[in-house]
Amino acid sequence: MxxxxxxxxxxxxxxxxxxxxxxxxxxxxxxxxxxxxxxxxxxxxxxxxxxxxxxxxxxxxxxxxxxxxxxxxxxxxxxxxxxxxxxxxxxxxxxxxxxxxxxxxxxxxxxxxxxxxxxxxxxxxxxxxxLEPIHQKYELYRGVKPLRIDHFNCFAPNVDQAVEFYGELGFRVTEYTEDEETGHLWAAWAHRKGGVHDIAFTNGTGPRLHHTAFWVPTPLNIIDLLDLMATTGYVSNIERGPGRHGISNAFFLYILDPDGHRIEIYCSDYQTVDPDLEPIKWDLKDPQRQTLWGAAAPRSWFEHGSVFTGVDTREAELKATPIIAP
Amino acid sequence: MxxxxxxxxxxxxxxxxxxxxxxxxxxxxxxxxxxxxxxxxxxxxxxxxxxxxxxxxxxxxxxxxxxxxxxxxxxxxxxxxxxxxxxxxxxxxxxxxxxxxxxxxxxxxxxxxxxxxxxxxxxxxxxxxxLEPIHQKYELYRGVKPLRIDHFNCFAPNVDQAVEFYGELGFRVTEYTEDEETGHLWAAWAHRKGGVHDIAFTNGTGPRLHHTAFWVPTPLNIIDLLDLMATTGYVSNIERGPGRHGISNAFFLYILDPDGHRIEIYCSDYQTVDPDLEPIKWDLKDPQRQTLWGAAAPRSWFEHGSVFTGVDTREAELKATPIIAP
Amino acid sequence: MxxxxxxxxxxxxxxxxxxxxxxxxxxxxxxxxxxxxxxxxxxxxxxxxxxxxxxxxxxxxxxxxxxxxxxxxxxxxxxxxxxxxxxxxxxxxxxxxxxxxxxxxxxxxxxxxxxxxxxxxxxxxxxxxxLEPIHQKYELYRGVKPLRIDHFNCFAPNVDQAVEFYGELGFRVTEYTEDEETGHLWAAWAHRKGGVHDIAFTNGTGPRLHHTAFWVPTPLNIIDLLDLMATTGYVSNIERGPGRHGISNAFFLYILDPDGHRIEIYCSDYQTVDPDLEPIKWDLKDPQRQTLWGAAAPRSWFEHGSVFTGVDTREAELKATPIIAP
Amino acid sequence: MxxxxxxxxxxxxxxxxxxxxxxxxxxxxxxxxxxxxxxxxxxxxxxxxxxxxxxxxxxxxxxxxxxxxxxxxxxxxxxxxxxxxxxxxxxxxxxxxxxxxxxxxxxxxxxxxxxxxxxxxxxxxxxxxxLEPIHQKYELYRGVKPLRIDHFNCFAPNVDQAVEFYGELGFRVTEYTEDEETGHLWAAWAHRKGGVHDIAFTNGTGPRLHHTAFWVPTPLNIIDLLDLMATTGYVSNIERGPGRHGISNAFFLYILDPDGHRIEIYCSDYQTVDPDLEPIKWDLKDPQRQTLWGAAAPRSWFEHGSVFTGVDTREAELKATPIIAP
Ligand SMILES: [Ca+2]
Ligand SMILES: [Fe+2]
Ligand SMILES: [Fe+2]
Ligand SMILES: [Fe+2]
Ligand SMILES: [Fe+2]
Missing domain, CATH: 3.10.180.10 (2,3-Dihydroxybiphenyl 1,2-Dioxygenase, domain 1)
Known part of the structure; x- marks a missing residue:
């Protein structure tokens, strides 16, 4: 589609x-x-x-x-x-x-x-x-020094349907992954605010929230966070990364909060305000789509998500297999 | 005003x-x-x-x-x-x-x-x-590795008038400097695309272009450029910086091209898509407005600009004195 | 021992x-x-x-x-x-x-x-x-921008023996891994020039060269190299990393040259000139010894090395099992 | 000489x-x-x-x-x-x-x-x-995140004499500035531990301590410090920088403590362990010797220093004029 x-x-x-x-x-x-x-x-x-x-x-x-x-x-x-x-x-x-x-x-x-x-x-x-600006109160900066919330990423049981519904709401697709065999969407990234995305959808049991992302300016913020987590008892909360996605060119890290809610630290992004910006298409079979470089994603990353309180989920309609770490 | x-x-x-x-x-x-x-x-x-x-x-x-x-x-x-x-x-x-x-x-x-x-x-x-995307063709990256054009900055003989005219065009002011004594604007930053500015105006003989800015993600891009310019015969093309402006929180460098057209390398920015974002006001007398830290700007930075071909200029109406390097 | x-x-x-x-x-x-x-x-x-x-x-x-x-x-x-x-x-x-x-x-x-x-x-x-200094000829910098060769790392069939022999040559151990059960050394890092190591030894079929390391000042050099390799046909030459070792606190990346010779890009180091510097001991069972954070090392990293031309190897005497990516 | x-x-x-x-x-x-x-x-x-x-x-x-x-x-x-x-x-x-x-x-x-x-x-x-190592206790890192003391820099009334005396103690000169007219030394950098210097001498009323330097790995440490100082009441303690010296290739910042003792934050260095390392000679008239790029040094930087308790000083014998910010 x-x-x-x-x-x-x-x-x-x-x-x-x-x-x-x-x-x-x-x-x-x-x-x-x-x-x-x-x-x-x-x-x-x-x-x-x-x-x-x-x-x-x-x-x-x-x-x-x-x-x-x-x-x-x-x-x-x-x-x-x-x-x-x-x-x-x-x-x-x-x-x-x-x-x-x-x-x-x-x-x-x-x-x-x-x-x-x-x-x-x-x-x-x-x-x-x-509230009053605090971006120049540098003594307050801590941890990964997050500048702003960037996007949500959700598991959707049907990504074609998600793109249609959110598209009607004005979310514009910037990048997407197609399953070449069926022609169905595997994943899509869509924005309102002029970056790569405000929300993204990945094929999977849903609706569930896959992650919430915060934006930082440089990969060094992420390296600092890894050093901090690894030495303060949070090493097992590091789930995936650092690495770079082909899609969105994101330099990323995925971590889990004490309840398993997944947080992404997201670095790199590009401006998407042009109304005629062409979405970039990726093939589900392209290994650099998921991981331009870096270790393969663990199984949990494809399967675990946070449920919406009181909302039933259903299985994904599209059966296809991304590349999972062995 | x-x-x-x-x-x-x-x-x-x-x-x-x-x-x-x-x-x-x-x-x-x-x-x-x-x-x-x-x-x-x-x-x-x-x-x-x-x-x-x-x-x-x-x-x-x-x-x-x-x-x-x-x-x-x-x-x-x-x-x-x-x-x-x-x-x-x-x-x-x-x-x-x-x-x-x-x-x-x-x-x-x-x-x-x-x-x-x-x-x-x-x-x-x-x-x-x-054109085809090249942001992932990393072998092409050179020099300061500029990601996109960010903004224009112009000398205006009357910044109040500039803000009114561009405001009517939908440019929304994010930060501005007022001369407390007269109540007139000394400078203003205004955007369309959701960052700090697409265009800015500074009090001075105009209309003239003060600079054109390119966006880079980290201060290290700018350090690398300084090292390159300083050792390839371009040391005298470095006019001001690196430093951080109070206004816009920009980590900046100003350089001059072979004709004296001024280019800014601009790092740091923040999201301004909220229609109710309050502009930040700075006092012309606040030394950290211009320079949160860094050497004071040289006189050329306040006086030199590029004329628009065939367009007459007039002197600024507001007479006020910013802080110039002695 | x-x-x-x-x-x-x-x-x-x-x-x-x-x-x-x-x-x-x-x-x-x-x-x-x-x-x-x-x-x-x-x-x-x-x-x-x-x-x-x-x-x-x-x-x-x-x-x-x-x-x-x-x-x-x-x-x-x-x-x-x-x-x-x-x-x-x-x-x-x-x-x-x-x-x-x-x-x-x-x-x-x-x-x-x-x-x-x-x-x-x-x-x-x-x-x-x-030769003439070139460290300030910034236009020559390419790739990972390596500043100097840093160390060799060798597989040794008996690390206790390696430490004794090289110790006699004046190599001073800075960090080491002991197999708690047998009391034998699993790995050791030893220096002459005042950093963490000029040479290191890891238990394994040897003598073989595990890797040769080059020093760079920041993790961003390594991120840049990963981006370059991933988009110029060298993605499969990336073997392990980026990550941080517990031992030596190294921010590391391991890549393979066209013949499979392994190169480490090494960032972080510390001064070891004090003659009374105490070596840091790590337990082979401590998972953060190998990987403070980052994906587990692939099997190849533990098994593959370069032989010395014309030199016979023998199996390691110590049988113990580090943590390998599944 | x-x-x-x-x-x-x-x-x-x-x-x-x-x-x-x-x-x-x-x-x-x-x-x-x-x-x-x-x-x-x-x-x-x-x-x-x-x-x-x-x-x-x-x-x-x-x-x-x-x-x-x-x-x-x-x-x-x-x-x-x-x-x-x-x-x-x-x-x-x-x-x-x-x-x-x-x-x-x-x-x-x-x-x-x-x-x-x-x-x-x-x-x-x-x-x-x-004491116990703390370099991996990342939650303790604060401020500029200094890794180690790097060097002293002293005003000497006769730099030739300083180089002779400290040379006899085994300090090896890595870089130096000569006054071409008189053939006398204006400044010299000398090491024991294998970096550019443990101590340096600059022509001036002395003996006085010009500064004490701490080593950090990247220019971003220094940018972070500038942001912090500029927004916590320490903006006037920033004396000079950031910039890069031609000599030693140092990316530097000079700040003053509450008593006016000068601290340098020093980034970049190179290995000098070779006994036959040739010292690099700079001409006092070369403007990039002092400042490869960056604003010229303020007068205070050439004149102010900390006296040694109870030790008399005398004026420099060599009269020559470095480049001072106007
Ligand atoms: Ca950096
Ligand atoms: Fe995401
Ligand atoms: Fe600008
Ligand atoms: Fe190594
Ligand atoms: Fe110094």
Missing amino acids: PIPAPNLNPAFNIVRLSHVEFGVTDLAASRKFYTEILGLQVTDEDQDTIYLRAMEERGHHCLVLKKKPEAGIDYLSYKVWSEEELDKAEAFFKAKGHKTEWVERAYQGRTLRSQDCFGAPMEFYYKMDR | PIPAPNLNPAFNIVRLSHVEFGVTDLAASRKFYTEILGLQVTDEDQDTIYLRAMEERGHHCLVLKKKPEAGIDYLSYKVWSEEELDKAEAFFKAKGHKTEWVERAYQGRTLRSQDCFGAPMEFYYKMDR | PIPAPNLNPAFNIVRLSHVEFGVTDLAASRKFYTEILGLQVTDEDQDTIYLRAMEERGHHCLVLKKKPEAGIDYLSYKVWSEEELDKAEAFFKAKGHKTEWVERAYQGRTLRSQDCFGAPMEFYYKMDR | PIPAPNLNPAFNIVRLSHVEFGVTDLAASRKFYTEILGLQVTDEDQDTIYLRAMEERGHHCLVLKKKPEAGIDYLSYKVWSEEELDKAEAFFKAKGHKTEWVERAYQGRTLRSQDCFGAPMEFYYKMDR
Whole structure:
């Protein structure tokens, strides 16, 4: 199936991915991981909830940690262009027959909650509390020195369907992997904010969140993080990397938080604002697609993901085999 | 004068700065500078003209060098969102009483030429020849390994007026410097593509081009360039830097090409896609505004610029004194 | 077996490892690998031989490539403190009953050839042609931008014996791995020149050369090399890394030349000039000894090595099992 | 005056520079500077004294801060090869007619105190308490992440005399600057430990300590330090840099501690263990000698230094003019 043309005039205007809420079982352990290792800044916290932001962000939070009996992903949240876009979003989802509701979220204005084509919870807002810049407060930098949240990556039981649904929302595909035999998509990367992606989809049991990525400027940030994790008791939380993907040219590292939520540290990216930017096609059989160089991915990387709280998953329809470390 | 609210619905949609044409007096000398030192890739050339692109760009060119008896800037060019935007642009400029014409530009579709509020030539197009990606052809990387053109910086005789005019075109101010005594703007940074700027204005005799900037990922690219220039006969082409600006947090280096056109190598940037991003205000008297750290700028940096071919300049209206190296 | 005390007054004074001669089967292929990928500089060449040096070296060569019908290692060569040390060296080896001879080597003065305790050829000289410095000729830097040869690493059939023999020559152990069960050494690192090592030994069929290492200042040199190799047809020459060893704290990459001679790119090191520097002991069972972080080493890394031309090997006496990638 | 041939067999064997004691007037301010900004580790402290080491060092200290009514340098200390060398050192200095005494120093064995040819205090010891390695305790790294003390740089009233005296002690000159007109030395760099220098001398009122240098692996350490200092109230403690010297190829930064003691952060170095390494000669008139690239040095850099406690200084005999920032 060819990649559909980008929808340059979607029903409502999503600016970018904004934040995610993780259900975590041990709030203290998660706090330590996200502040001392990853280096996010706490912007508020109480007994049940911790709000965090990265160093160049001025919105109140890009990550919410919520104490829960079981780990899971409560929602992925997106910022829209204006208040009016929220009403257009409601109309859009209602017209599709997706359930919608207006929810209360701390530090945010009106917030719409609905689901994507697989039932994964999506939230939309325009207004969030704005905080003072801290990107020049260099004494606060810690851990990997993350500058901003970059993207979500999800397992989808049908990537063609994901690309169609998110494409209608205006997400423009920048790179994709096709299974040459069936002509179906194996994976796709799609953006709103002008980088390689705000969200990506990989074939697999879903919907599940594969990872949440944070952007850093240089591979040395990642080397520093590896040195830190390897000598502070987190060596087994390193799952894959460092390496470079053929796709997106990302210099990457994948690590697991105390509940197994996967975090990517992502370096390298390119500008994708041109509306006529041609997506780059990769063959599923091309070994350098996954790994331009670096060790092959372990099996866990292809199989493990975080479920969305209360959302059923189904198996992937496409059966194909990527290259897994033996 | 306070910064005007951003115009989120401009008359036509400019995607980003695209390219610039430099009049150069010695094409061979310029070719050497831009390919061996800066590291741009030649995409076409003949006896009079050289087209160049940076490593992640897929448009045909970001820089055009044109053999001329005298050095100068022929135009600054911008990419718009679609063919239709070009007609809206024509209407916009006509309504303002600015002269417009449709010009022929190699490797581009329909191209509109007009002027900004100071008479500086602006060109707009939608379609440019697209080339194969080369960002993963690492054997081609040379010099500073530039990834993309980032921004223009212009001397303006009245920065308030520049911000108003470009603001109407949808350029959103991210940071600015105010002269506390008069309340007038000394300098402003404004973007379309979601970074700190596509264009900036500094108080001074204008319109003139102060510099054209290329983006690199790490300060080490800049250190490597300094080592290369210092040992290949280009030490006197290094004008200022390395250092970090308070404004924009840029890690910078300013160098001069063989005709004195100033090039900035720019590292660090932050995402500015939020429509409600608050501009950051700096006081002209704050020494860390210009130079968070590093040597003070030499006088030439405040005075020297490239004229636009055939365009008259006038003196700046605001008289104020930045910090100049003694 | 405990590490013997360092011999601070050896029979003759070895300054440092100096160079190695590789027998290679395709001189053109090797030339391309060592100049365009590794980035060494050719200092002389004819139909059968190529001499190379790294960027900060002023001696004529650190690597000699010799056209041969079969790949192999012709000798490891060491620089001594003065002409007189060569005669003391001859006396030392004769007293041990090791065969010695004076050989002719281009660009070198008097050169003594003998063997180590396993029969591996060692050569010693004091005088080599000195060349002009090129470390500030930045336009010559290529590939991984290697600054100097750093160390040899050899498979030894008995590492206790290696440490005793080389210890008598004044090589001081900086780090070592012991097999806790037998008390025997599994591996050891020993230096003359004040870094972690000039030579290291690993338990295995030997004598064979495991690798020759070149020093670079930052992990980014290694990332750049990986990007280059992965996109110029050398991806399968990448054997292991990047990663960090617990031992020596080395940020490393192992690559194979066209004949399978293994080259390490080595970053990080520390000063070891104190005569009372305590060697650091590692347990063979400690997984972070081999790999502080990074993928486990492939089987080839433990088994493959280059034979010394005409020298018989024997199996390792110590049977123990390091951690191999599954 | 030509550089004298290196003395390869000095009267006693100095291994390396070891440490320095700074008299400081505000111990708390100095502690903050050296731990939070520079990133040294406190190894012991009481009301009057703080002992510090850098990250790869295993000796107890490389810097001693002593509360004093006036700032000054109490002594420069060197490690020798063995206990016996201390007695040889005593004989050497006595034979020269330099006063000697055995002094008590905490955490050290027998310590000999004498003076150099200008009266500057030199101390020598063999044994110092050894501490556990911390170079792999990455959570402890702070500030510029200094790995080790690298060298001292002193103003000398007669550099020819300095080179002769220290040359007799076995310090081997690696690079030097000659005043072509008089044939006298303007500056010289000399080593014991196999790098570019353990000590350097510059023409000027002396003896005074110009700076103490710490080694870091990459220019990014220095960029990080600049960002930190510029945003934590230390911007005026940045005196010069970043830049690269022609001499020694050092990527450098010079900063001032709260008492004005100058610290260099030094990156890049090269191996100098060959006994026949040719010193590199620079002309005082060569502008790239001082500054391969970067802003010219400020006047303070040529004039300001720390006096040795209780030691008289005299003016430089050679009158010549380096390039000073206007
Ligand atoms: Ca770096
Ligand atoms: Fe990702
Ligand atoms: Fe700029
Ligand atoms: Fe090695
Ligand atoms: Fe220095």
